[in-house]
Amino acid sequence: MLHIHSLQHALIQARDLHLDAGQGIHLQGPSGAGKSLLLRCLADLLPWQGEMELHGRSVWAQTPVQWRRQVVYCSTENHWWLPRCADHFLHDPRTDMDSVGLDPALLERAPAQLSSGQRQRLALLRALDRQPTVLCADEPCANLDDHSRARVEARLEAFVQRGGMLILTHHQKPSLPLTPWRIENGRVHHA
Amino acid sequence: MHDITLPVLMLAGLLIAAVSALLYRQHRRSARQLLWATLRMAVQLTLVGLVLQALFAHTALWSVCLVGLLMMLLAGHEIRARQRYRGGWRGEWLTGLLSLSLGSMLLTLLTLTVLVQPEPWYQPRYAIPFLGMLLGNSMTGIAMTLNRIREGAFQQAAIVETRLALGEDARSASAGLRADGLRQSLIGVINMLAAAGVVSLPGMMTGQLLAGADPLTAVRYQILILLLIATATVIGSLVAAELACRQLFDNRQRLALGTFTDHG
Known part of the structure; x- marks a missing residue:
């Protein structure tokens, strides 16, 4: 279980929020409310104060790398730095490619040769490839057509299940069953 | 050695004045800067000459150390001044001085005590030129390494954060920046080694030849100094790259570029 006892950032605050294994959250709020900010704080990528625990272990009792290997943040904008798409994966992702409607042959290509929608779906698979306990997925369906969005949502649902x-x-509104959290005036709460 | 008289120097100065006059029509600011830099160079070198004259006349360890320290501080200042992105002054000085001292200072000591062994080992006629040549060259390498790493960090911040988000540690996430910074610094060293004697006669060797030294003796000194310069620059750049990459992150290995100010 992920337990956010308190999370304080200059622009957002969260207090006493729980997330159980096999549970999904739909983080809602208007543009600029701080949704991405919260996700990056949860992954300890931005300075914040407070206390969070994952399976009873405090974030501060773990190295940042240990924490980020469990709480993985997948950004809206995807970035690549190695020559081939396949080079960015720790495990062979070929069997998983079909789940989001991607041809495994794309793995041999350079990231720049893929369309933005293909890169976006591949970035989600790259985050899942790290086998996270908590996946903080920031708009993984932005700019996708209806068919691709349905595949991505199904893949996320499989992760939760x-x-x-x-x-x-x-x-x-995502098609998969998710518990709503809402950010209003910088405060995160159950919707 | 054929002495260069003051009228000869003034004649050479007239040449700079003449090209400045030509330049003045094209770009006034550059012409003024050229004249000002020429004046600075003449005054600085004259002062250095006077200081060296005094040092050579009274060989003392403390005075050599004092001049060496001053040279280190000035080199540290130059490194900081050449950075587009600068952190807090304490960290900047520490990075510059540590990189310089581990490269240039240690190698100068090694050269004096083991390789050349003048009597006494801190003989200023050897100590100051060796330190000067090592500092001058490694300073450039260190400044380029720091600058490239920081510029790269700002340009590739999103990539570095993606790598952190995927569970890499700060060292691994900044490996590309470190390699890029070192490559930039080593281009100069490799060019210097590859071009020595072919494209250009290095300054020290030219000086010795003009002073009437045997060419092979001058060559041996030049090879020694080039090897030392290359080693000092590589050591200095490696230390600088390590320190620069650490400065990019906070104690939780988060990218912390907010601590730098842009002087571009």
């Missing part, structure tokens, strides 16, 4: 914890920002 296998016991993963998902915190998702999504500009449309």
Whole structure:
């Protein structure tokens, strides 16, 4: 279980929020409310104060790398730095490619040769490849057509059904069953 | 050695004045800067000459150390001044001085005590030129390494953060920046080694030849100094790259570029 006892950042605050294994959250709020900020704080990528625990272990009792290997942040904008797409994965992702409607042959290509929608779906697979306990997915369906969006949502649902914890920002109402959290005036609370 | 008289120097100065006059029509500011830099160079070198004259006349360890320290501080200042992105002054000085001292200072000591062994080992006629040549060259390498790493960090911040988000540690996430900074610094060193004697006669060797030294003796000194310069620059750049990459992150290995100010 992920327990946010308190999370204080200059622009957002969260207090006493829980996320159980196999549970997904739909983080809602208007543009600029701080949704991405919260996700990056949860992954300890931005300075924040307070206390969070994952399976009873405090974030501060773990190295940042240990924490980020469990709480993985997948950004809206995806970035690549190695020559081939496949080079960015720790495990062979070929069997997983079809789940989001991607041809495994794309893995041999340079990231720049893929369309933005293909890169976006591949970035989600790259985050899942790290086998996270908590996946903080920031608009993983932005700019995708209806068919691709449905595949991505199904893949996220499969992650949750296998016991993963998902915190998702999504500009449309997602089709998968998620508990709503809302950010209003910098405060995060159950909707 | 054929002495250069003051009228000869003034004649050479007239040449700079003449090209400045030509330049003045094209770009006034550059012409003024050229004249000002020429004046600075003449005054600085004259002062250095006077200081060296005094040092050579009274060989003392403390005076050599004092001049060496002053040279280090000035080199540290130059490194900081050449940075587009600068952190807090304490960290900047520490980075510059540590990189310089581990490269240039240690190698100068090694050269004096083991390789050349003048009597006494701190003989200023050897100590000051060796330190000067090592500092001058490694200073450039260190400044380029720091600058490239920081500029790269600002340009590739999103990539570095993606790598951190995927569970890499700060060292691994900044490996590309470090390699890029070192490559930039080593281009100069490799060019210097590859071009020595072919494209250009290095300054020290030219000086010795003009002073009437045997060419092979001058060559041996030049090879020694080039090897030392290359080693000092590589050591200094490696230390600078390590320190620069650490400064990019906070104690939780988060990218902390907010601590730098842009002087571009």
